[in-house]
Amino acid sequence: MKTFVEVDHVDRVFDIPNGGKYIALKNIELKIRQGEFISLLGHSGCGKSTLLNIIAGLDKATVGGVTLEGREVKEPGPDRMVVFQNYSLLPWLTVRENIALAVDEVFKDKPKGERRSIVEEHIDMVGLRHAAKKRPSELSGGMKQRVAIARALAIRPKLLLLDEPFGALDALTRGSLQEQLMKICNQHNVTCVMVTHDVDEALFLSDRIVMLTNGPEAHIGQILEVPIPRPRQRLEVVNHPSYYRLRNEMIYFLNQQKLLKKRKAAQIPASTLTVSGTLEKIHLEIGFMPLTDAAPLIVAKEKGFFANYGLETVILNRADNWTEIATGVAAGKLDAAQMLAGMPLALTLGAGGKTPIPVVNALNLSRNSNAITLSKKLYSEGVRTPEKLKATIKAYPDRILTLGIAHPTAMQNLILRYWLAAGGIDPDRDISLAVIPPTQMVKQLKAGIIDGYCAGEPWNYLAVRENAGFVAATALEIWPGQPKKVLGVREDWAQKHPKTYVALVKALLEACKYCDDLRNREEIVELICRPQYLDIDPACVRPGFIAPYDRGDGMPPQNLTTYHQFYLHQTNCPNRTELLWMVTQMARWGLVPFPKNWVEVIERVCRTDVFGAAARDLGLLDIEQDDPIHLFDGKVFNPSQPIEYLQSLEIKRQIRIEEVFI
Amino acid sequence: MAAIIGTRTVKKKKISNLKKIVSRKIIPPLVAITIFLIIWQLLCLNPNFKLPGPIETISETWDPFIINPFFDNGETDKGLGWQILNSLGRVGTGFSLAAITGITLGIIIGANKLLYNAVDPIIQVLRTVPPLAWLPISLAAFQQANPSAIFVIFITSIWPILINTIVGVQQIPQDYINVARILRLKGFRYFWKIVFPATVPYIFTGLRIGIGLSWLAIVAAEMLVGGIGIGSFIWDAYNTTTETNLSEIILALVYVGLVGLLLDKLVAFIARKVVPAEQK
Numbered sequence: 001m002k003t004f005v006e007v008d009h010v011d012r013v014f015d016i017p018n019g020g021k022y023i024a025l026k027n028i029e030l031k032i033r034q035g036e037f038i039s040l041l042g043h044s045g046c047g048k049s050t051l052l053n054i055i056a057g058l059d060k061a062t063v064g065g066v067t068l069e070g071r072e073v074k075e076p077g078p079d080r081m082v083v084f085q086n087y088s089l090l091p092w093l094t095v096r097e098n099i100a101l102a103v104d105e106v107f108k109d110k111p112k113g114e115r116r117s118i119v120e121e122h123i124d125m126v127g128l129r130h131a132a133k134k135r136p137s138e139l140s141g142g143m144k145q146r147v148a149i150a151r152a153l154a155i156r157p158k159l160l161l162l163d164e165p166f167g168a169l170d171a172l173t174r175g176s177l178q179e180q181l182m183k184i185c186n187q188h189n190v191t192c193v194m195v196t197h198d199v200d201e202a203l204f205l206s207d208r209i210v211m212l213t214n215g216p217e218a219h220i221g222q223i224l225e226v227p228i229p230r231p232r233q234r235l236e237v238v239n240h241p242s243y244y245r246l247r248n249e250m251i252y253f254l255n256q257q258k259l260l261k262k263r264k265a266a267q268i269p270a271s272t273l274t275v276s277g278t279l280e281k282i283h284l285e286i287g288f289m290p291l292t293d294a295a296p297l298i299v300a301k302e303k304g305f306f307a308n309y310g311l312e313t314v315i316l317n318r319a320d321n322w323t324e325i326a327t328g329v330a331a332g333k334l335d336a337a338q339m340l341a342g343m344p345l346a347l348t349l350g351a352g353g354k355t356p357i358p359v360v361n362a363l364n365l366s367r368n369s370n371a372i373t374l375s376k377k378l379y380s381e382g383v384r385t386p387e388k389l390k391a392t393i394k395a396y397p398d399r400i401l402t403l404g405i406a407h408p409t410a411m412q413n414l415i416l417r418y419w420l421a422a423g424g425i426d427p428d429r430d431i432s433l434a435v436i437p438p439t440q441m442v443k444q445l446k447a448g449i450i451d452g453y454c455a456g457e458p459w460n461y462l463a464v465r466e467n468a469g470f471v472a473a474t475a476l477e478i479w480p481g482q483p484k485k486v487l488g489v490r491e492d493w494a495q496k497h498p499k500t501y502v503a504l505v506k507a508l509l510e511a512c513k514y515c516d517d518l519r520n521r522e523e524i525v526e527l528i529c530r531p532q533y534l535d536i537d538p539a540c541v542r543p544g545f546i547a548p549y550d551r552g553d554g555m556p557p558q559n560l561t562t563y564h565q566f567y568l569h570q571t572n573c574p575n576r577t578e579l580l581w582m583v584t585q586m587a588r589w590g591l592v593p594f595p596k597n598w599v600e601v602i603e604r605v606c607r608t609d610v611f612g613a614a615a616r617d618l619g620l621l622d623i624e625q626d627d628p629i630h631l632f633d634g635k636v637f638n639p640s641q642p643i644e645y646l647q648s649l650e651i652k653r654q655i656r657i658e659e660v661f662i
Numbered sequence: 663m664a665a666i667i668g669t670r671t672v673k674k675k676k677i678s679n680l681k682k683i684v685s686r687k688i689i690p691p692l693v694a695i696t697i698f699l700i701i702w703q704l705l706c707l708n709p710n711f712k713l714p715g716p717i718e719t720i721s722e723t724w725d726p727f728i729i730n731p732f733f734d735n736g737e738t739d740k741g742l743g744w745q746i747l748n749s750l751g752r753v754g755t756g757f758s759l760a761a762i763t764g765i766t767l768g769i770i771i772g773a774n775k776l777l778y779n780a781v782d783p784i785i786q787v788l789r790t791v792p793p794l795a796w797l798p799i800s801l802a803a804f805q806q807a808n809p810s811a812i813f814v815i816f817i818t819s820i821w822p823i824l825i826n827t828i829v830g831v832q833q834i835p836q837d838y839i840n841v842a843r844i845l846r847l848k849g850f851r852y853f854w855k856i857v858f859p860a861t862v863p864y865i866f867t868g869l870r871i872g873i874g875l876s877w878l879a880i881v882a883a884e885m886l887v888g889g890i891g892i893g894s895f896i897w898d899a900y901n902t903t904t905e906t907n908l909s910e911i912i913l914a915l916v917y918v919g920l921v922g923l924l925l926d927k928l929v930a931f932i933a934r935k936v937v938p939a940e941q942k
Contacts, residue, residue: 076840086837
């Protein structure tokens with residue numbers, strides 16, 4: 001696919017009179033092919049016209065930019081002609097003169113006769129020969145818009161931009177104009193971007209429909225491909241098998257956005273918070289699990305980052321297992337907690353039949369540092385890959401292998417299951433999975449109660465060190481950059497303490513940055529191994545953290561520089577695509593029903609606005625990564641079609657798709 | 663049958679329309695004027711009242727002022743027609759100069775924010791200066807009566823034209839500017855093709871106010887500078903002590919009013935012809 005127009009990470013920030021900022025568009029990323037017809041769909045005020053104006057060059061992106069055929073768009077020009085909603089014809093000129101003005105201006109070099117014939121040709125094209133001498137005031141709305149389209153097409157733009165072109169017209173006129181527009185676009189292979197809020201219009205005309213979420217910080221919520229073949233006929237389009245599915249999906253999306261808007265109206269958006277002013281709460285209790293990747297929390301406390309941002313006393317509460325953390329936050333005993341990447345989602349969705357408790361995530365604390373450890377026994381049977389593991393399971397039908405996981409919502413569970421399923425092993429039928437606190441795993445592996453586990457560090461290395469197992473796969477091989485730990489807080493806590501929340505994220509963000517500097521790692525090892533935190537021999541923490549990592553598979557220890565990732569490679573911004581992938585996996589294994597309103601759910605959990613406010617204050621990049629997810633088996637995850645993705649997976653449980661009311 | 667019935671109703675409608683106009687637009691003003699004249703006449707029945715009544719006014723000025731507006735006895739003793747034409751000539755010259763300068767400057771100032779901020783205070787101060795206050799300065803500068811009077815007209819009528827043009831340029835709908843930006847219309851062509859036509863309605867508002875003000879100013883200016891003109895005619899009539907001088911003044915006033923009205927309607931008429939309906 002050759003990119004014709006690229007909208008590259010566009011942000012548009014408006015200054016508002018009271019000195020604050022309004023982030024209208026956030027991180028818009030869109031590639032458009034030559035000849036494609038794109039619709040921008042969203043509620044009014046979501047910034048779709050602003051985006052169109054940025055493409056036209058009439059408005060400037062605050063961050064990012066637009067390129068047309070590889071050249072940056074800096075100012076408006078006739079290669080990107082706009083058809084405005086209010087026609088924008090010059091009232092003192094006749095139809096012919098209006099078109100001629102554009103043609104004369106753009107084709108200055110052409111002889112007069114040729115210019116005349118272009119004008120006449122386009123008057124005929126939109127069927128306005130009889131009205132050529134009339135002024136706009138003598139024309140109906142539909143005729144005016146025909147003149148505007150003729151004027152736009154007469155100058156042969158590379159890209160035609162339409163801003164709700166048929167919004168002000170009656171239904172009959174609209175229909176016939178849509179057909180005319182489509183015919184002309186097909187004939188001349190014009191690339192179009194159209195802003196609309198009419199779902200049928202979008203479906204009838206577009207190749208792809210880009211749906212924007214509500215402002216502030218509007219971004220692309222979902223992209224729908226319209227597979228209806230061209231040329232299209234209005235009456236036949238509705239008979240296409242995907243028509244009503246697509247239409248429903250669009251209406252559902254818009255309805256979800258409406259609900260979100262209603263709720264957001266009651267909240268204070270993080271982006272409008274002023275940095276100054278007193279914090280709502282300065283004594284916090286934060287839960288953590290004794291793992292290497294609790295480092296940012298420990299560093300933030302020990303190095304005074306919390307205090308720097310006005311959080312005077314922060315008590316780090318060590319938990320023994322993840323359930324303790326989850327109940328602590330749910331009951332409001334903990335203000336915030338280090339959580340497994342999937343936990344905010346699982347709590348919000350009420351996984352496992354629990355009451356849903358909305359928990360939000362504005363900061364990823366760490367990535368990677370998960371690994372799958374298998375017993376030495378399996379090693380001696382030659383198991384290295386999931387395929388080999390399957391062969392072993394087949395070879396010994398009487399033996400049931402048990403693998404340990406820390407928590408059902410842990411990334412480890414999802415990753416382990418994915419890894420097994422990719423090798424053709426059904427993780428619920430072919431083997432047994434047991435939930436074991438990470439601190440117990442090595443002990444149980446040694447005792448032969450379990451045959452392996454997927455856990456964070458230092459528990460994998462410990463098994464290697466004690467010669468109980470070997471590391472079959474690390475996060476870096478399964479999904480490099482997978483989210484591991486996040487900062488979870490209750491949604492109502494976030495609403496009550498907006499400034500505290502931003503301050504907390506800022507302190508931890510600084511701490512994450514500190515943790516990823518390899519020069520600080522020696523110091524951090526000393527800090528986290530203290531008795532009140534991990535209470536462990538530093539030698540167990542060092543491999544993979546600062547020292548080469550021994551996988552216990554007979555290979556020489558490797559240097560895994562990104563195994564513990566706290567800051568680099570955009571570690572920290574919560575990512576909607578990743579969250580969505582996690583939801584698909586939880587639904588895949590029956591942990592939760594797949595929420596029909598997934599856009600709404602993820603929008604609620606993923607607080608990029610809070611992250612953005614904190615990051616901007618620190619002068620850091622405030623956008624989420626938009627690289628697709630690269631999993632080891634090469635399967636592509638299209639975040640616009642999660643349900644299709646789920647259905648394409650072979651090994652899965654019965655998938656329920658339900659609307660989740662939170 | 664249907665056709666015949668059709669024409670009949672149309673005819674009837676036309677007649678009733680005409681009736682409506684007469685009954686609504688013509689009869690009430692006539693009645694009002696009549697009442698006004700009667701009150702005037704009644705007031706003048708009082709012997710202490712020095713001003714002539716309407717009947718007296720007309721009878722005293724019938725010959726030569728009403729029946730022969732274009733008599734010429736040499737010097738300044740000329741018919742009211744000449745006087746008015748002379749005044750109109752001055753107004754025409756001053757107002758034309760003001761229109762050309764005002765529109766040109768207005769477009770330039772309106773298009774340039776910095777320039778606008780710079781000169782706006784000056785404009786705001788100067789526009790409040792009463793027309794006659796300019797007269798001593800212009801007399802001192804030009805040393806002649808006629809150019810001074812023209813200058814007063816110019817300086818009186820330029821402000822509304824200038825200010826309205828500036829506002830017009832500033833208020834050009836963003837749509838037109840967007841069209842110009844996309845088509846890359848620049849420099850003179852931008853002004854000629856977009857700015858000027860888009861500003862025309864505002865310019866005409868300015869012109870209409872301007873012509874009214876100039877006519878107000880010319881009478882006063884001529885009273886002071888003398889020569890031939892309706893203003894000087896009134897002043898001369900006041901300074902002579904003939905029996906009929908007050909009636910002459912009243913007649914001149916009526917003429918001044920009527921000409922002022924005509925001037926205003928003339929500009930409005932041109933505006934209607936020039937400005938497209940959608941822009942109003």
